[in-house]
Amino acid sequence: MGWKFAWRNRTPLDGSELQRFRKFAFAKTRPGLTLLTFSMPLLFAVGWARDLAVLGPSARWTLLIRLSLVIALLIVAWLMRSAGSGRRIEVFGILYAFVFGIAIATTSAIEPQRLSLTHVVVMLLIIILLPFAQTRFSAAGVIVAIALPMFGLLWLLDASPGLWVAYLLFFVAGCVVGLTQRAAQMAAAAEIFVHRQRLLERLHHDSLTGTINRDGWQAHAQRMHRAHMHSGDPLSVVFFDLDHFKAVNDEHGHASGDALLQEVSRVMRASLRKHDLLARIGGEEFVALLPDLDAEAAIRVAERIRKAVAAIESPQSVTISAGVTQARPGEELKTVTDRADSALLAAKRRGRDRVERA
Numbered sequence: 470m471g472w473k474f475a476w477r478n479r480t481p482l483d484g485s486e487l488q489r490f491r492k493f494a495f496a497k498t499r500p501g502l503t504l505l506t507f508s509m510p511l512l513f514a515v516g517w518a519r520d521l522a523v524l525g526p527s528a529r530w531t532l533l534i535r536l537s538l539v540i541a542l543l544i545v546a547w548l549m550r551s552a553g554s555g556r557r558i559e560v561f562g563i564l565y566a567f568v569f570g571i572a573i574a575t576t577s578a579i580e581p582q583r584l585s586l587t588h589v590v591v592m593l594l595i596i597i598l599l600p601f602a603q604t605r606f607s608a609a610g611v612i613v614a615i616a617l618p619m620f621g622l623l624w625l626l627d628a629s630p631g632l633w634v635a636y637l638l639f640f641v642a643g644c645v646v647g648l649t650q651r652a653a654q655m656a657a658a659a660e661i662f663v664h665r666q667r668l669l670e671r672l673h674h675d676s677l678t679g680t681i682n683r684d685g686w687q688a689h690a691q692r693m694h695r696a697h698m699h700s701g702d703p704l705s706v707v708f709f710d711l712d713h714f715k716a717v718n719d720e721h722g723h724a725s726g727d728a729l730l731q732e733v734s735r736v737m738r739a740s741l742r743k744h745d746l747l748a749r750i751g752g753e754e755f756v757a758l759l760p761d762l763d764a765e766a767a768i769r770v771a772e773r774i775r776k777a778v779a780a781i782e783s784p785q786s787v788t789i790s791a792g793v794t795q796a797r798p799g800e801e802l803k804t805v806t807d808r809a810d811s812a813l814l815a816a817k818r819r820g821r822d823r824v825e826r827a
Contacts, residue, residue, distance in 0.1 A: 491603050493665075494658040495554050502601050503550055506565060509597075510542035513572055531579055538572040559603070563610035566598055570618035581626055588636045591619050592643035599647030600654050608651065612644055675749045677727055678734035686748035690758050693746060694802040697760055704796040705759045705767035706805050708813040709737070709774070712788045712821040714753035721784045729783055736777045740770065756806065764795035764826055771824045779822065788822035 513535045545565045552558040573594070577587045595615055602608035619640075623633060673685030681689060697704040711733065718726040730753065737747055737755060746758035759767050771791040778789040792812025796805045812827035819825065 489666075490659060490662045492554055493662050494655065495558075495603055497658060498601055498603075498654075503546075505597070505601075506546035506549055507543065509569070510539040510546070510572075513538050513542075513576065516576065531576075534575060534579070538568075538575065541568050542572065559607040559610070562598075562601070562607055563614050566594075566611040567614035567617070569594060569598075570615040574618040574622040578622060578626070584623075584626070584628065584632060585635075587619070588632075588639040591615060591636070592639040592646075595640070595643030596647045596650065599644070600651045602651060608648065616640065678730055678749050680734050680738070680755070681746070681748045683748065683750045686746070686750055686756060689746055690748075691802055693758055693760055694796065694805075697796070698799070701798070702761050703763040704805075705762045705764055706794055706796070706809040707757045707759065707767055707771050708792045708806070708809045709755040709757070709771075710790050710813055710817070711753035711778075712790055712817075714787075717783075717785050717787065725784055729781070729787060732781055732783070733778055733787070733789070736781060737774050740774045740777055756809070764793055767793045767795065768824055768826060775822065775824060790816040790821050791824040792816055792827060793824060794827045 516535065542565065545561060545568055549558055549561040549565060552561050570591075573587060573590055577583050595612065598611050598615075599608060602611055619636065623636060628636075673681050673688060675682040694704065711729075714726065714729075717729055730749075734747070734749065734755070737757070741747055741757060741759075744760060746760075748756050750756050757770075759770060762770065771793050775789055775791060778787060781787060790813060792809045792815065794805060794809040794812055796802075808827045812825045815827070816823045816825040
């Protein structure tokens with residue numbers, strides 16, 4: 470649980486942050502996980518040299534067993550590599566641990582006298598795989614997946630009580646070390662993630678109004694636009710520009726202008742939904758991305774904001790102009806925003822304090 474908190478200030482990660490953190494942590498560990506899952510099966514192929522030295526000519530049939538195990542592990546490793554992130558890769562990861570456990574149990578069954586050494590291999594396998602488990606589900610799954618084949622083999626071979634005790638002790642030791650290492654790695658990743666999020670927040674937010682800035686708009690709007698183009702849901706963009714804002718600065722000072730911008734952004738946020746995106750992209754220019762709204766609904770939102778801005782009490786009356794457009798299928802975000810900007814220019818040319826659609 471500790472890694473669910475910012476490492477220094479213990480700030481809890483909420484649901485969406487937790488999902489982003491898991492994706493971040495997975496992206497950091499994926500190259501190592503891929504290398505590990507594709508290289509570890511080779512140990513079984515190399516192990517045939519020992520079979521040949523110990524078993525002699527009868528080792529020929531163990532080669533087929535080992536090659537079958539290697540192929541099975543490589544197939545599961547490929548499935549993991551192709552699964553992306555989320556629950557699917559967790560399931561394939563547990564399957565990989567299970568197949569690896571079967572492989573160890575099978576090669577141990579070929580030479581039962583090796584059982585006195587296999588518990589060390591099992592412990593090392595747990596220590597190696599557990600740190601890559603991103604969730605409790607996958608960690609528990611890996612532990613069970615390794616335990617079933619090995620303890621099943623001990624039961625089938627009617628192993629001595631001493632061997633059972635040795636396996637249990639080494640298995641528990643592997644779990645303790647693996648889980649401790651996992652917790653440390655996740656905590657370190659959480660600290661990096663939190664610092665990264667804070668840095669991005671500073672880079673993407675406008676310190677004056679509290680809205681996101683141009684860089685933040687580019688990052689967030691592109692992501693939202695791609696999601697809605699994929700789903701086919703409507704998406705609208707509204708450009709806003711305060712009318713005659715320069716006169717406020719010239720006649721009442723920049724402090725009054727800053728205060729007005731803060732009040733305008735507050736009024737705009739109050740008129741938008743939580744999941745709408747609002748950005749300040751210039752001195753007195755704002756842009757809003759409205760998911761799930763067509764152009765008609767976006768015009769109503771823009772009109773509501775226009776009236777709310779006109780009602781702001783300030784040393785000088787202030788109005789706002791807006792340009793609205795709806796994204797078309799297959800259209801790039803820049804094309805949409807350029808069209809909304811053209812609608813805003815039309816509103817300016819036609820007298821300001823109005824909403825135009827393109």
